[in-house]
Amino acid sequence: MDRTLEEKLSAFRALIQKIKSYEEALGVMYWDLRTGAPRKGVEGRSEVIGVLSTEMFRLTVSEEMNAFLDEFTLPEVYSQLDEINRKIVKESKKEYDRSKKIPPEKYQEYVVLTSQAESVWEQAKQESDFSLFRPYLEKIVKYNQEFIELWGYEGNKYNTLLDMYEPGMTVEKLDLVFGQLKDRTVPLAARIKKAKDKPDSSFLHQHYDKGKQREFSRFILKEMGYDFQAGRLDESVHPFATGLNPGDVRITTNFKPDDISFALFGTIHEGGHALYEQNLSEELRGTILCTGTSMGIHESQSRFWENFIGCSLPFWKRYYAEMQNAFPTQLGNITVEQFYRTVNEAEPSLIRIEADELTYNLHIMIRYEIEKALINDEIRVDELPEVWNAKYTEYLGVTPSRDAEGVLQDVHWSGGSFGYFPSYALGNMYAAQIMHTLRKQMPDLDAMIERGELHPVKEWLTDKIYRFGKLLDPSEIILQVTGEELNPAYLVDHLTRKYSEIYRLD
Amino acid sequence: MDRTLEEKLSAFRALIQKIKSYEEALGVMYWDLRTGAPRKGVEGRSEVIGVLSTEMFRLTVSEEMNAFLDEFTLPEVYSQLDEINRKIVKESKKEYDRSKKIPPEKYQEYVVLTSQAESVWEQAKQESDFSLFRPYLEKIVKYNQEFIELWGYEGNKYNTLLDMYEPGMTVEKLDLVFGQLKDRTVPLAARIKKAKDKPDSSFLHQHYDKGKQREFSRFILKEMGYDFQAGRLDESVHPFATGLNPGDVRITTNFKPDDISFALFGTIHEGGHALYEQNLSEELRGTILCTGTSMGIHESQSRFWENFIGCSLPFWKRYYAEMQNAFPTQLGNITVEQFYRTVNEAEPSLIRIEADELTYNLHIMIRYEIEKALINDEIRVDELPEVWNAKYTEYLGVTPSRDAEGVLQDVHWSGGSFGYFPSYALGNMYAAQIMHTLRKQMPDLDAMIERGELHPVKEWLTDKIYRFGKLLDPSEIILQVTGEELNPAYLVDHLTRKYSEIYRLD
Incomplete structure (x- = not known):
């Protein structure tokens, strides 16, 4: 040079x-x-x-x-x-x-619109009145359609929005994987709904001291390999992780005094995001590559740690004694198997952020189908409540009685974040696929987790994923790690195996 | 217009x-x-x-x-x-x-020098070896002398440095007021040193729970009128207050488990700074005037609240019961008068930041005299340890045995902050003068404080001082509030009255 x-x-x-x-x-x-x-x-x-x-x-x-x-x-x-x-x-x-490509005045208008829309959405949700939010959402959809024309698109218009969060992802690919996922998850959810042997989750909702919750969260984070010299744990209403630089990756959670699982699994989830950001290669520091490669791969790491490690039986075989020790009156009479079954309860519900591992993806698919149809002018904004409710009835067997627990539940659209929702389900699919590979490479994995040997897992993920940051695209990462492209079969298999066992389905 | x-x-x-x-x-x-x-x-x-x-x-x-x-x-x-x-x-x-007026390259060199000097100073202090720091300090003095030539000066060269922290202040004025202060404080300190009736301060150094200290600090801040919706209290090694904007003025303190007075009076001190910044006029927001008018006036407010309110007997007559309540085993057998006498103990000592209200000013004068002489080439840097020790012996009757507890104790010079030290003593003098005026205008003041009516005091200070920010110069403020220029007699009178009573001098 x-x-x-x-x-x-x-x-x-x-x-x-x-x-x-x-x-x-x-x-x-x-x-x-x-x-x-x-x-x-x-x-x-x-x-x-x-x-x-x-x-x-x-x-x-x-x-x-x-x-x-x-x-x-x-x-x-x-x-x-x-x-x-x-x-x-x-x-x-x-x-x-x-x-x-966006004229500055146009962008400025859009920023003003979305910032107004967010407070209107808040009010509309509070009053459960979609008509308040409708005119704002109509404009936001129109702006997004205009932006797509300016940015250009290949194939489906929605591809351009998907690409912002998941580079290379397309409607064509997503329709395929979501179709497979849906075909296998909807009947599974229906079978679980009819299962008789359901866990009693009341012990999760006793009083849990916030200080002790914090202490236990910190303990689990350390076990995961989260570096407290390169981060800190704080409280906020909505939990999040933020990677300021690889030496300063902060987590927040919300310690609810009457719900032990919220902060516990929330911390593990954000901890997964944080491990990614703490272990980016030093070479990428101060560059545009110094972050996760996509929202989907980022979410795969939070989900990996939350669902595939933190919600597993081997994990609790190792850590449940400490947990009982921290909360003897609440958990003294609950066995580790009871605890495991209960935190993994699957129940079709109306609210995405409260959904379990199994039904979560169905919440996402509903939003994906609606966004895609909106952007392509296949449905109108005013039809949303009706479309929403019909899809919930079809996929989940539950029907919202009010828009607040239906089409108004999520903040994303008020900010114009179309194309973001699929990342959540992609994260689940990637995570399952990565876990499958990890199991092949570490046949002893369950026993290791049961011994609290999480360090090799973090090292493996660092070596295969974390250190690359944005240097590799999500499709390159998943191909490199697992040897194949995104494949929803691993998630379907995982969910079927796990829930058949928990609910004793046959 | x-x-x-x-x-x-x-x-x-x-x-x-x-x-x-x-x-x-x-x-x-x-x-x-x-x-x-x-x-x-x-x-x-x-x-x-x-x-x-x-x-x-x-x-x-x-x-x-x-x-x-x-x-x-x-x-x-x-x-x-x-x-x-x-x-x-x-x-x-x-x-x-x-x-x-400073050429950019020159300024850049100076920034690098002072940032190196700070870590060298740290090391020199640790090893109590002035010779390590000496070459850096020599350069820093030289740069400051050069800067003064570039900036220009009237009268004494040191005036230009003083003006950075206390606009309008000059060596001529300071020599006069410091002279009066010294003439009256040195003999007073000597008399106290010989006093027989000295308080036993051991009860201040028992174990004090940090959580309870925090709670009590928050309580006192609220009583002072500190607005927690426009601020927060955190912990840091060195306590400070920072006014980010009038709606966000933060305080930190250091809760020492074996010393109740450090955090308590530290919080009140920083609370005084914070009240100033929280009560700046809305008209000044977002302008260069939206801060305290000078370091001296700022310090007058921290000192006013710390020494003239927080260290007063009426204050503790009101709040001591709450304090005993928070720490019953430590303070149950200590009367309010004992507590008051003990927290006001005066004892000539080597370390400025540990000094009491009376002897503090002598620590400042020593630094002022040295800085002035350095800038005017009347002493050399290599003579500093000797000069320092001689002055401590003369003014305070104590002699450092090591440079770490002598000339190397403060960080200021390593950062080039010449002209800053006088602010501390000016703050004490301003505070006494302001208190004198307040007493004239609120003859009932002691009774009010004893009833916990601190609100009118804050309102008065807001009306007379806080709201103006930098709109008025320090000399204008003091003239406007008290009807006269800076006059050290009020501080001398206050100290003589207070300590004669505490030490039963006659």
Whole structure:
């Protein structure tokens, strides 16, 4: 590489790092707002966030960025770059194009609209009145359709939205895998609904001291290999994980005094996200690649740790004694098998975020089908409540009696996040597929988990997934790790095996 | 005001607000670093801080700023501005000039030097070896002398440094007030040293539960009128208060399990700073005036609440029962008078930050005299340990046996903060003078405090001081509130009265 190119590359990397610095500063402020920033300072803080976001956006679409990208995408220059720099150029170019194609006034209008829509949605949900939210949602759909025209699309229009969260994912692929998943899960859920031997979950809803919950959550996180010198655990209304940089990956949870499972499994879930971000390769620091490769793969890690490790019997054979020790009056008379069965209870329900491992995917498919139809003008916004309720009745056998527990339950659409929901189900499918491979490579896995040997699992995931960050696309990751493309069979098999046993189905 | 001027003014105000937004973001990040940010994220965070600081500095000295200031300082334009905008222009101009006069490379060298010097100082203190720190301090003094030449000065060179922390303060004024203060405090301290009736402070050093200390600190802050919806209390090694914006003013303290007074009076002290920042006028939000007018006046408010309210007998007559309630085994047998006498113990000592209300000022004067002499080339850096020890022997009657407890005890010089120390003593003098006026205007003050009526005190301070922020200079504030210029007699009278009674001197 010639001297000038090297200098230019280093200037380009400095620009990228600058953008990442703004992102990190914003991350600290969002974390702060959600974990106890004083109420009266919020307005002032919003202005600060506005200033930094604007500057970050300005850098992303700057003339300087454009010039760098023009230069580095020239074939004779691109070919001189190493793997990491190529991918940085590619991802930066993708972001640049996406941002540049929307006229700034249009984007500004959209930002204002979605920020209004979120508070309208809150009110509509409170009053369970879809008609309040409808005009906003109609506009949001229209803007998204316009954006798709500007961005361009291949095949289905919805592909462009999917690609934002899961690069390379398409309606064609999703229809296929979701179809298989649906065909096998709907009957399974129906059989469970009719099962007689249902666990009594009342012991999960006694009083659980928050301090002790926190202590136990910290203990489990340490066992998972979460590094408290590179993170911290705090409380917020909605749990989240945020990777500010690989040395500072924070988790929050919500310790509910009358529900032990919420914080417990929530912490393991966010812990899975955090392990990904804590174990990104040092080489990627300060670059656009220093994060999870997609929402789906990120979710696969939270789900892997939550469902495939944290909800497994070997895990509780190891840790249940400590748990009973922390809560002797609540759990003293509950056996580990009872505990395991109960936390894995499957019950078709109306609310996505309360859904179990089995029925969760059906909640996602309903949203996916609706989004796809909306974007392609196959249904109208005003038809949503009706369509929603019909699908819930068909897939889950339950029917919302009010929009608050139906079409109004999720915040995503008010913010315009179409294309995001599938990530959750993709995460479950990826996780099952990854687990299948891990079992092949570590035949002794259950016994290891039962001995509390979680460290090799984290190391394996680091080696196969975490360290690559965004250097590899999600499809490359899954192919590299498991030797095949996304395949829903592993999740279906897992769910069938697990729930047949728990509910003694035959 | 003509239309164009109004538009320009609003663009100027937007630029100022932008600078303030960077300042607030940096404030959040510093707060975060000091209250529990994970160790491994610190390096990454430093880069983020670097990026934002650089951008903030760039805006401060930008061509845009220069053009605005050129325009608004034209007499025919300036005369059209209202009081607030005039002062904004004045302060911005002062900052612009100060920053512009230092060549950027020179400033960069100085930043690197002081950041190295701080870690060298830490090591030197640990090894109690001044010779390690000496070469760095010599350079830092030289840079400050150079800067003074570039900035210009009137009268004494040290005036330029004083003015950074206490606008308008000069060596001529300080020599006078410090002289009076010294003449009356040194003999008083000597008399106390010989007093026979000394309190037994061992009960302050029992085990005090941290959780209960936190609860009690929160209670006292609320009683002072600290608004927890516009702030929060956290823990850090070195206590501080930070005003991010008037709706978000945070306090930290350090709850020591074997010392009840550290966190208690520390919290009241930081609470005083915080009341100032929480009660700045809404009109000043987002401007350069939205902060305390000087370090001295700021310190006067922390000292007012700590020494004149929190260390007073009426205060404890009201709150001691609650305190005993929180710590019955430690304080059950201690009367309020014993408690009051003990927390007010005066004892000449070697360490400034552990000094009592009386001897504290002597620690400051020693540093002031040394700084002034250093800047004016009247002493050399290598003479410091000797000069330091001689002054401690003369003023306080105690002699350091090691540099760690002598000349190396404070961090300030390693960061180049010459001119800062006098603020602490000025704060004490201002506080006494303000208290004198308050007593005249509220003759019933002691009885009010004894009834826990602290609210009117906060309101009075807000009306007289807090709301003005930097709109008035410190000398204007003190003149407006008390009807006279800074006068050390009030502090001397207060100390003489208080300690004569406590130590039964006659």
